[in-house]
Amino acid sequence: MIEPILKITGLTACYGKISAIKAINFYAHDNEIVGIVGPNGAGKTTLLESIAGSMRIKNGRIFFLGRHIEKWPVLKRRQLGLMLVPQEGNVFPMMSVKKNLEISVILSNRAERKGLIDYVYELFPILWERRKQIANTLSGGQQKMLAVGLGITSNARVMLIDEPSIGLAPKLVTRLFETLKKIKEDTKKTIVLSEQNIKILNIADRLFGLEAGKIRFDEKTKNLSRDIVKDLYLGSIS
Ligand SMILES: Nc1ncnc2c1ncn2[C@@H]1O[C@H](COP(=O)(O)OP(=O)(O)OP(=O)(O)O)[C@@H](O)[C@H]1O
Numbered sequence: 087m088i089e090p091i092l093k094i095t096g097l098t099a100c101y102g103k104i105s106a107i108k109a110i111n112f113y114a115h116d117n118e119i120v121g122i123v124g125p126n127g128a129g130k131t132t133l134l135e136s137i138a139g140s141m142r143i144k145n146g147r148i149f150f151l152g153r154h155i156e157k158w159p160v161l162k163r164r165q166l167g168l169m170l171v172p173q174e175g176n177v178f179p180m181m182s183v184k185k186n187l188e189i190s191v192i193l194s195n196r197a198e199r200k201g202l203i204d205y206v207y208e209l210f211p212i213l214w215e216r217r218k219q220i221a222n223t224l225s226g227g228q229q230k231m232l233a234v235g236l237g238i239t240s241n242a243r244v245m246l247i248d249e250p251s252i253g254l255a256p257k258l259v260t261r262l263f264e265t266l267k268k269i270k271e272d273t274k275k276t277i278v279l280s281e282q283n284i285k286i287l288n289i290a291d292r293l294f295g296l297e298a299g300k301i302r303f304d305e306k307t308k309n310l311s312r313d314i315v316k317d318l319y320l321g322s323i324s
């Protein structure tokens with residue numbers, strides 16, 4: 087069996103005395119889109135932040151690209167190729183779109199830099215149009231596109247994206263999801279995203295259902311019925 091690129095065992099993370107995620111096992115393979123679904127407060131953000139290193143964990147092991155990284159600081163994990171796109175605020179707010187991309191691309195090979203930036207502009211033409219605009223004056227949706235763009239230019243191997251659909255119009259959600267699928271196909275990256283939007287079924291290869299800090303299912307998307315996901319984990323969102 088092929089080893090997962092990211093493997094997590096027995097992960098527990100707490101806020102004070104309350105554990106938000108409880109002894110979770112989780113994994114993602116190379117070139118896979120993995121969805122983490124679950125209602126508000128299920129622990130999705132806590133899990134992603136624990137993997138990225140911005141949340142301190144109580145117990146557990148995180149194995150990434152052949153190394154145990156659970157004690158590593160955020161930046162070191164980032165340099166190895168693990169990047170979190172948080173629910174909000176993941177761009178350099180006072181810099182232009184162009185400058186944002188030029189800074190993040192420094193983490194990539196010199197020879198690939200221009201191609202990576204061109205690829206982001208090809209995926210999101212609006213960012214090319216707005217390349218001179220200061221990032222914090224972009225709309226919420228445009229900032230999200232830029233945040234995903236920063237993940238691409240920095241050449242992250244695994245992008246952890248926290249609820250990318252929040253605040254986006256339905257059409258834009260569809261477009262962003264299609265773009266994430268294209269990114270996976272073009273770049274062979276792994277994308278782990280948390281979601282409450284049912285459209286996740288259209289792009290995820292596998293889904294982890296999370297509820298009250300515990301994994302309730304881990305299934306290939308094709309084996310899951312839409313109703314199970316919708317009723318149990320996504321509330322009434324359609
Ligand atoms: N800073 C904090 N202090 C105390 N408790 C917290 C804190 N952040 C999160 N929690 C609690 O931890 C649990 C998991 O929260 P988390 O943000 O991981 O859920 P989530 O699945 O991302 O929810 P949402 O869909 O609303 O973003 C919740 O019960 C929440 O109230």
Ligand SMILES: [Mg+2]
Nearest residue numbers: 130131132249
């Ligand atoms: Mg969250």
